Amino acid sequence: MPANHLDVDFVRQCFPTFAEPLAAKTAFFENAGGSYVAGDVIDRLMHFYRVNKVQPYGESEILRVAGEQMDAGRQSMADLLGVPVGNVTLGASTTQNFNTLAHACAPLLNSDSEVIVTGQDHEANIGAWERLCQRTGATLVTWPIEPDTCELALSTFKALLNRNTALVAMTHSSNIIGSVNPVSEVIELARANNTRVVVDGVSFAPHQWPDIPALKPDAYGFSSYKTYATHMGVMYVADDFLSELEPQCHYFNIGYPQKTLDTTGPDHAAIAALAGVGDYFSRSHQHHFGDSKASLYEKAQHVSSLMHAHETILCDQLLDGIRDLPIRILGRTQSEGREANVALTSQKHSSAKLSKALAEKDIAAGHGDFYALRLLESAGIKNTEDGVLRISMSHYNTSDDVQRVVDVLRAIH
Ligand SMILES: Cc1ncc(COP(=O)(O)O)c(C=O)c1O
Structure with missing residues (x-):
């Protein structure tokens, strides 16, 4: 029976980083900066x-x-x-x-x-x-x-x-x-x-x-x-x-x-x-869809749909959890038509302070201009060095990770 949702426990087992104490305690939202590396890639390397x-x-x-x-x-x-x-x-x-x-x-x-x-x-x-x-x-x-x-x-x-x-x-x-x-x-x-x-x-x-x-x-x-x-x-x-x-x-x-x-x-x-990367997509395809003669291209597309559906749920969880706070979410405030990569500024705190408050709870989410300086300027962000707080998800993030972000942002607003 093909899976209709991503098995996140399985996915996390495919990333050896999660077995390390540092990553195990961290809710990681710096994915747009660079993701964790799949075990299959590390093995080949x-x-x-x-x-x-x-x-x-x-x-x-x-x-x-x-x-x-x-x-x-x-x-x-x-x-x-x-x-x-x-x-x-x-x-x-x-x-x-x-x-x-x-x-x-x-x-x-x-x-x-x-x-x-x-x-x-x-x-x-x-x-x-x-x-x-x-x-x-x-x-x-x-x-x-x-x-x-x-x-x-x-x-x-x-x-x-x-x-x-x-x-x-x-x-x-x-x-x-x-x-x-x-x-x-x-x-x-x-x-x-x-x-x-x-x-x-x-x-x-x-x-x-x-x-x-x-x-x-x-x-x-x-x-x-x-x-x-x-x-x-x-x-x-x-x-x-x-x-x-x-x-x-x-x-x-x-x-x-x-x-x-x-x-x-x-x-x-x-x-x-x-x-x-091919090994990882194949392994994930086998886990979710069983044995298959599909090409690597087809497997990547199928697995990616599951990943994206999972991230969409997390994205809504985040947006629903913070929408009423005194913050500005750049771009869409619901998940439809957007990726789970959310940048925001606060009316109460600098982005640096938000990032620090999250870090104190072992949540990794950076702030700054992320080399999109011209965009931040035209979006009316005056202090581009402080920039935006960015919460960037990957398919290995969990609902618990997102709840930790929501709890910190709610507590300080
Ligand atoms: C949207 C986007 N384009 C281009 C780049 C540049 O990629 P690279 O770091 O591989 O040069 C980045 C890097 O963060 C990015 O986020």
């Missing part, structure tokens, strides 16, 4: 370091098996995303991947071109495009947030899109606002206009595994250290877009699609360990 931490590929067995593990890591990530391995760039981070992508887009722009960025994005998906515009003479256009909701209105985008728009860089969901943005609609409008769309999925992917075959973006990036794995940036780039870009790799690596935008040669073990 340890195996690589313990058994074959060598320069991979070669004739000798120890070199060969190291290379095979890296290939498996890459392949597993591509399979989870349902895309060919050649379309996946693995870099040190999403900031680095987007910066590299922006450099590679230089030949596509001229002084007549326009690039749209949003007022809701993390700096990683604004600054790189701003610098590209400065280098090429193109114009940077900002799709602003709505003053009352902090959301991105499609009608505003439609008014900005014109025949000079070469590229749109937008977030799937902001690390502060949490609303799921109308990315499909933007891609459809952009495609009809010969405009490329680069999607930042860093804050979305930990809550809903991206469905790239359905979305069909030109490029999509997210960070695997927020999806239960090693510290890397994962970036999909579609074939026709990739073929237009200026390669950023060593000249002799041109022609190897997955190396086109590889400027770092990231940690071999960290790449190998990505196969652990």
